[in-house]
Amino acid sequence: MAEITAKDVAALREKTGAGMMDCKKALTEAVGDMEKAVEILRKKGQAVAAKRADREAKEGVILSRVSADKKEAILVEVNCETDFVARNESFGGFAAQIADLALAKKTQTIAELLSTSAPFADGRSVVDYATEFTGKTGEKIEVRRVVFAKVETGFVVDYIHPGSRLGVLVVVDTTDATNSKVIELGKDVAMQVAAASPAVLTRDKVDTAKIEMELDIYRTQARNEKKPEAVIDRIATGKLEKYYEDTVLLEQKFVKDPAKTITTVIAEVAKEIGKPVAVTRFERFLIGEHS
Secondary structure, eight states: OOOOOHHHHHHHHHHHOOOHHHHHHHHHHTTTOHHHHHHHHHHHHHHHHHHHTTSOOOEEEEEEEEOTTSSEEEEEEEEESOHHHHTOHHHHHHHHHHHHHHHHTTOOSHHHHHHSBOGGGTTOBHHHHHHHHHHHHSSOOEEEEEEEEEOSSSEEEEEEOTTSSEEEEEEEEESOTTOHHHHHHHHHHHHHHHHHOOSBSSGGGSOHHHHHHHHHHHHHHHHHTTOOHHHHHHHHHHHHHHHHHHHBGGGSEETTEEEEEHHHHHHHHHHHHTSOEEEEEEEEEETTOOO
């Protein structure tokens, strides 16, 4: 039997990231063959992943990447089971690789990202790489969702809240993308999205079924309060306006100055620079939430 040296174990650990004892066992099983040992560790990772498949991965990180010209950006969520692993340097490195790849490939969907060949994983797919990493950590690792944003005129601004549990992208459409006032506006809106958690950009994006449900709730509340039937619809419509104010980004009160709405703030900046400015899209990821 080939002698398994400490140098061999260290080399396998460097190659796979697996624990020292796991590397020694794999090399022993592979009779010193490095490539076979790698395969054994990968299979072990897949076995661990299978055992962990039904576990919930609600911890992890939200990461963003923005292109140098600020025209393209991605937001990605990578999950694990515990906060301990989420704060681990190797998990952070794994997630960073996924985020970099997602922007480089301009990934549109999670299915596309999972099937992408990863140069840092010897050409294996992201899903296989995540499976292998599950074996290394002993926890379920899941690349859960990704979103890609692009703008022709203007820029994309990102915001990652300290702790990397919350991330935001905001698309600002303007022909004056380098203006400091517009850049500040983009940052302010990103902070608004993070803090106020809007559901949609404009009220016409609210699902009609949701509107009907809200109106029905308000009507029921009014009847329970013994309001006259003749005013119930008016009361319900009034409460719906408050619902829009809470959930529609452009109708929300500006967190830095509640006397203004986001629409008002954007209009003021546009007037000040003498050019059109519009916020056309936002994305908000909170770790572990249901998409």
